[in-house]
Structures are given as C-alpha cells and as structure tokens.
Amino acid sequence: MALTPEDVSRIAHLARLELTDTEAAAMLAQLNGFFVIVEQMSAVDTRGVEPLYTPLAALHEVASRLRDDAVTEMAAGAAERERNQASAPAVHEGLYLVPRVIE
Numbered sequence: 001m002a003l004t005p006e007d008v009s010r011i012a013h014l015a016r017l018e019l020t021d022t023e024a025a026a027m028l029a030q031l032n033g034f035f036v037i038v039e040q041m042s043a044v045d046t047r048g049v050e051p052l053y054t055p056l057a058a059l060h061e062v063a064s065r066l067r068d069d070a071v072t073e074m075a076a077g078a079a080e081r082e083r084n085q086a087s088a089p090a091v092h093e094g095l096y097l098v099p100r101v102i103e
Contacts, residue, residue, distance in 0.1 A: 012027070
C-alpha cells in the first residue's frame, strides 16, 4: 500500500500539522518505508508461534510483572470522580467530553 502526496496532505490536515513541501515529501518517503516494513512482516508465517509477553521470554523464563486486574475504586469513588472532574471543561454523566477531531 503506497501513499500519495494527497494522502500525506490529508493526514497532515487531520493531525493539524502544517507541512512544507519538503517536509511533506520526507513524510511521504518515511510513511511508505514504514508500510514496506509492515508488508515484509506480514509475509512471515507465524502459525504456531506463541505470542511473547516480552522478547526476553524467548531466551529464558520470565516472571510476569503485571498486577492482578482488581477493582481499586472504593464506594467513595463517585465523589472522588466528581472532585477530579470539577475542573474539566465539559463532563456528561461521569465522562469527559472532548472536541471532535475526526471528520
């Protein structure tokens, strides 16, 4: 999948970036280079390969450093959430509202 200069212009617009022609050309080359690497990686047959928690697991046994998934918000959590959201510009039903950036 090769990008065109128009694709780079659209991506820059969505990211709110102002690129010069030189920067846009460099970005086009970098993005297309990235997609070449992704295509090469996609061509590798990974059937039967177990996903690794860390690349070090391929060398030796590694203990998981992930914590247990446990609820940590206490019953007073709602009051704490309200206190944290008091300075937010916009909140609705406990959720932060942000401006829409995707067209």
